[in-house]
Amino acid sequence: MNEYIGHPSQLYGIEEHRLVGGKGDGMRLYEINNGKGIEMTVTPDRNGDISRLRFKGFNMSYMSPCGYVAPAYYDRLGTKWLKSFTAGYLTTCGLDGVGGPVVDEGEEVPFHGSIASIPCEHAYFCEEGDDLVVHTLTRDETIFGRKMVLERKIAVSTKENVFTVTDKITNNADTTAPFEILYHMNMGYPLLDEDSIITIPSSDVKPRNEHAAEDIANWMHMEKPQALYEERCYYHSFADGKGMARICQPKLNTTLTITFDADKLDSFVEWKMMGQRDYVLGLECGNCTPDGRDLMRKSGKLKFLAPGESITYKVTVTLE
DSSP: OOTTOSSGGGTOEEEEEEOOSSTTTTOEEEEEEOSSSEEEEEETTTTTEEEEEEETTEEOBEEOTTOSOOGGGOOOSTTGGGGGOOEESEEEEEESOOSSOEEETTEEEOTTOSGGGSOOSEEEEEEETTEEEEEEEEEEEOTTSOEEEEEEEEEEESSSSEEEEEEEEEEOSSSOEEEEEEEEEEEOTTTSSTTOEEEOOOSEEEESSHHHHTTGGGTTOOOOOBTTOOOEEEEEEOTTSEEEEEEEETTTTEEEEEEEETTTSOEEEEEEEEBSSOEEEEEEEESSOSSOHHHHHHHTOOEEEOTTOEEEEEEEEEEO
8 A cells, every 4th residue: 555645546557548539439448557657558449459659758659640440440452451550569460461462372361461450359457466467369260261369468567667468379270270470560750760779689681672672781770751762671580589679769868679589489570661751660570571471381481370279479678
């Protein structure tokens, strides 16, 4: 008991809100404040993804021009996924596929998968020790087809400025099934600008295409917003299994660091997009590259889960 306060929310806590108006009308939001500087918004109507991240009053994440878009507006045809791509700090790509829309062994796989547009079937928040915790469960299941379940735990420390995202993915079908996941984490202004310092201690860096290859020497350098900028993607590898990416903003004296097990999440994508209003840096760990499930299958890198099998991934974010 703290004799100085009337309600725990004076120090930290989680509150549930709902949006009113626009395409996000009715969406639930979990607003988290750890009392140390982290303010986060989790969206249980969009797979428990993280739509906003602030640190000590400054924005860390990118919000696309779409803004909040409820799942009812999701369109899986072609690239229309982009019309509901809020981005936010975290959009989960998968589980049916990651990358452009493709046909893989007769299955039409939508752009970046559909999991981020599925409302959680079950979601709640609580305190667990020194952590503020959100639990969600999302079912990516269909009759006569794939039956994947994603159980998520987001734990935000009240003792230090650290949070973790832990996902357990289970195949509930009676056949072995492919699955992909990419943690599409999006850095935005004012954390991101031309003065940001990017550190990715990878053992190898490869461009996604010829356009990216033309400027590979500057993969770590950010620029001012540019008209008609064409995105550049770079694939990073980590030899020791210790995945890490860091962005530092000297003007804010702020650093954001992402760490993960690079043996399990064995692909890391740097998405450099320096466009006007489309100004974002994606630091994205996953179990695949965004080249399409068909190409991952051909390369022998596509992951599978047997009936009843589960796998757990964990990503840690530290703010200083």
